Amino acid sequence: MTQSISGAGRAADVRQAFTEASQRLIARLRGADSAAVERAAGGGWSAAQIGWHVAAVTTRFAGMISGEIPAAQPLAAEFRERAWTDIAASIPDRLEAPSAVLPPATVGCGEAVAALEASEARMVGALDALSAERGDRMGVVHPIVGAISVYQIGEWATAHIMRHNRQAKRALGER
Numbered sequence: 001m002t003q004s005i006s007g008a009g010r011a012a013d014v015r016q017a018f019t020e021a022s023q024r025l026i027a028r029l030r031g032a033d034s035a036a037v038e039r040a041a042g043g044g045w046s047a048a049q050i051g052w053h054v055a056a057v058t059t060r061f062a063g064m065i066s067g068e069i070p071a072a073q074p075l076a077a078e079f080r081e082r083a084w085t086d087i088a089a090s091i092p093d094r095l096e097a098p099s100a101v102l103p104p105a106t107v108g109c110g111e112a113v114a115a116l117e118a119s120e121a122r123m124v125g126a127l128d129a130l131s132a133e134r135g136d137r138m139g140v141v142h143p144i145v146g147a148i149s150v151y152q153i154g155e156w157a158t159a160h161i162m163r164h165n166r167q168a169k170r171a172l173g174e175r
Contacts, residue, residue, distance in 0.1 A: 049103035051112030058119035
C-alpha cells in the first residue's frame with residue numbers, strides 16, 4: 001500500500017486491494033467442489049471454515065474502520081506509519097484466532113461464500129465512507145501489529161485475506 005497518498009485516493013487504493021483479495025478467495029471457494037471446500041484437511045480448518053473466519057474478522061475490521069466498533073482512538077502527534085510490509089514481516093506465521101472469530105465445527109460452502117460477500121460489502125462501505133482525518137489521525141494499538149492507522153486496518157484486512165487464501169489453497173490440495 002502506498003502511504004504517501006491520503007484521503008479518498010488512499011481509501012480507494014485500500015478498497016481496490018481489499019476487493020481483489022476478497023474476490024480471489026470467493027472465487028477459490030466457488031470454483032472448488034463443495035465437498036472438498038467443506039472437508040477439514042489434516043486436523044485443520046476446512047476451506048469453508050477459513051472463509052467463515054475471514055468473513056468474521058473482516059466484519060470486525062470494517063466496524064473498526066467505520067466507528068461502529070469504537071476501537072480507534074486519536075493517534076499520538078508523533079505517530080508515523082510504518083510500511084505495511086515491515087508490519088507484516090513481524091506477524092508470526094501461526095496465530096491463535098480469538099474465540100469470537102473461531103468458525104463453527106461445520107460450515108457449508110454456500111454459507112462461507114455468503115458470509116464473505118456480506119463482509120466484503122461492509123468493508124467496501126466502511127472504506128467508501130472513510131474520511132482522511134479518521135484514516136490518518138485515528139488508529140488502534142494491537143499486540144500483534146502495534147500502533148496502526150485506520151487506513152492500515154484496511155491493509156491488515158487485505159493481508160489477512162491473502163494469508164488465509166493461501167491456507168484455503170492448501171486445504172483444498174491446490175498447488
